[in-house]
Amino acid sequence: MTNQAETNQAEHWHLSKSVSVTQIVSIILLVVGLFVWGSDVEKGIGANSQAIQHESDLRSLEQKHIAEFKDEIRTRLQRIDNKLERLIERGE
DSSP states (O other): HHHHHHHHHHHHOOOEEEEEEEEHHHHHHHHHHHHHHHHHHHHHHHHHHHHHHHHHHHHHHHHHHHHHHHHHHHHHHHHHHHHHHHHHHHHO
């Protein structure tokens, strides 16, 4: 009985050296699909990198404008303060 079980099991597992055309086509399509997917991912990463750089440039420009605005306000407040001091000195 053991001999017959080994024979059935040996017949069940069979490796063939032949490769069908459908297997080759499937592998080729899989590889092409991976390359297309990879290039799409690469394009997405590039687009995100450009968007991040653009946002960074905008933020730097906004910070520069805010600093200039602060300086202008500080100058105007100083002028107002000086004028108020002169008016107070005249009134005394």
